[in-house]
Amino acid sequence: MTAPKKRRNPLPAIAQAGPVSVWMVLFVTVPMLFIIYISFMSRGTFGGVEYTPTLTSYETLADVTYFAVILKSLQVAVVTTAVCLLLGYPFAYYIARKSADVASRLIMLLMIPLWTNSLMRLNAWMLLFQTNGPVNKALLALGIVQSPVKFIYTDGLVLLGLITNFLPFAVLPMYSSIEKLQKAMLEASADLGATPATTFRKVTLPLTFPGIFSAIILTFIPALGTYTITDMLGGGKVLYIGNIIKNQFGTIRNWPLGAALSVLLLLITALLIFLYSRFAKIEDMEVL
Amino acid sequence: MKNKKLLRQRRNAFWSALYAAVIYALFYIPVLVMIQFSFNDAKRNYSWEGFTTQWYGKLFSFGNHDLWESLVYSLAIAVAATVISVVVGVLGGIGLKKFEFRGKKFINLMLYVPIVVPEIVLAVSMLIIFMTVGIRLGMGTIVIGHCTFCIPYAVVTIKGRISGDNETLQEASMDLGANRVQTFWRVTIPSIMPGILSAAFLSFTLSIDDVIMSNMLASARQSTLPVLILSVNRTGITPDINALTTLMVLVMVAGMLVMSGLQRLRRKREAREMAEAEQRISTLRG
């Protein structure tokens, strides 16, 4: 037996949930579907798109040049993420174990640099690592090197930029999941005979896993897709997926290829999200 | 024995504080260097050439027209994106929490897309749509782009602020004779005000600092400040840009200090009023 239906006034629901729904469908769903569609089309003679289905773009991706770029981008993103996790987790733990008052101040202290223009912060690294910049001067003075090291426009400097840029976004989700961890649980574990290391492995780590995975998603994916950091610190000499996508819509104008690369990034994102959903609830993902 | 434990704890505390300081240094060194180079006595910032304050003077004699124009452009976009994102996000946060409807799961999923998908992907897919449909690129398209990633953050922030209590607060209001509109303005909105403020703050900071959307969805004629910086970077950043961004941070920090100061004052006033009331009550009872 089922309940008889009764009509409710739909107006409040439409007024409140309507705008966001329309916006998301119009500016997220439709563009996403369209870019997938475009990736299977042909390149127009004068840029743009010719609507004849083809797999050319995807075949191009398998080409050695592009494939190398994709691999290198993945590699750099993996390293960035790993370093951010390793540096960020103890840092987040340090903040989370402070009293609420101190912790909120420390978080504030973490946020303030983020109000500074991010490109100018990247530029500052450039200035520090110039050939005749302070870092080289210090190295020479200390006798560690005999002649100035060329840091700028190297993968190393790009990596430094990526790490310092994304580290706060790795710290924040890990902080909020460590903060939620109850002290009583750690005490219970110690009480039951576990060493600090065992407690960390058996209790802390599994319970803060959603925060760690959120940090991975919030670091790995943007690191994979960035072109501004590589532009600022790589001087356009170091190419990553993001630069190539951007170029397909600017100077080079090969939309389907850019679309195919975008679809590749979408697939990687979807894969990570799928993995996340296997271990934790999507709603619990810490995004701030 | 006990001393050993204490010693160990002290040593641990020292090393972990040092570690935290090093991490903070990673975040603050670039900021300090940026500020330092706003006082650089050189045409372009490559190396330190000596101290000067001339760039601040030049900034306010409006010699660098492009810079000011791009700042105003950025601010206009950020304000528009913030207002739209907050309105849509607040309504959406409330609505998605309160109502059940077909497709709600899908919308919730879509809200995660701009948060997790690389911005470049979102930007180029919107670009293709705009170009194909024939929408002229410019301020409007940039605002749409910014809203698209600000709205999800606003919705998440608001949803987090709406506790289970909120539903009964609304019921209490209706029970006391307020209709839906009155309830919305008098109860729903004020009770999530902190969430609305932080959503607005977040939207503004995301928008003003955005490069990718602002770059991809812009017309050739005008660019936002970050896009200008990105393009100037090839030929070398001029110190007046450092001066401007330094001032922007100072304004933000000052604003934050004023806000927290006001909050502290209000709390003090409330405490004083409470103490007064306490006295009145005890005289009434006594």
Added chain:
Amino acid sequence: MIVLADSIVSLRHVDKWYGGNHVVKDMNLEIRSGEFLTLLGPSGCGKTTTLRMIAGFEDATTGIIEVQGQRVEEKEPYQRDVNTVFQNYSLFPHMTVYDNVAYGPTIKKWPKAQIKEQVTKMLELVQMAGYEKRKPDALSGGQKQRVAIARALINNPRVLLLDEPLGALDLKLRKQMQIELKRLQRKLGITFVYVTHDQEEAMTMSDRIAVMKDGVILQIDAPLEIYDHPNCRFVADFIGESNVIEGTVVSAEGSLLSVETDGGLVRTRGEGFAVGERICISVRPEYLAVSAAPVEGFTMRGRVKDFIYMGTVIKTSLDLPGGQEVKFSRFEPDPTLREGDERFIYWPENKSVPIRLTGEVSP
């Protein structure tokens, strides 16, 4: 159905479904003007849903709800002449105590001076004068509840709905608030519809109690009547403590029934029971008694198991031969009783209630 002239709220054939869950089943309820009616039952029995349907927060799936003779099913909560006191108080956190109480009148655009006068009067009524400028966060649970009551009462509702309003308070404060609420209700003459799962609370405060289970009102009556004459096993168990003993009627002389149980023969009084019928008998602990010598009509024996001292009362448990445990309670200990003693068990026939076992009885 007869509609009483003084009925202020009536529910007729009201059903409520949540998806496939039938939480209120064909409910008929007449609430009398000026009475203190309690909806009592375990969690999930539909009592809160019933209250929320009267308030207008939930729509009845089918059926008629009338307040003061007017149908309200289509009316919004803000169009109904009833007010609610919520379990979690639901004070507006961003408003002071004064603004909370003044909320209803402000919405209704009363003149400012009148609002001030009424708010002051209401806060005095609930003994919260002087707290006007406080925010709810700075109040204790009991104080919050007083403000919530003032906030509801200022609107002069004909009916006040209270949803477990004392549920979050500690025991001592709860007892005190029970008495205060009852006095307030007497003084104002407003109809109170009160929801609770605490049977003691219901017994203390109510003019009538409606005992609910699985969306159905099992029995509705004055507290003492329900206590002395539960009409089904559930009510007997749920209201107060009760010894419920199963058996078969072996003889019926007028209203006097003789019943064969596992432990032996016992007596009770009831109309309309036939010889051979399976029934159970409910006996309150204060009426159950023991004796060293057999009492006429009773052959049931039990072995003393233990004594529990509960404040002023001593509870004695006995094991029946079948393994069932029965209890009796007295103010004075019986010095002749020891653990392990065997005694005959009996009770005054008219202080026991026979209950039919065939299905639950509807009122």
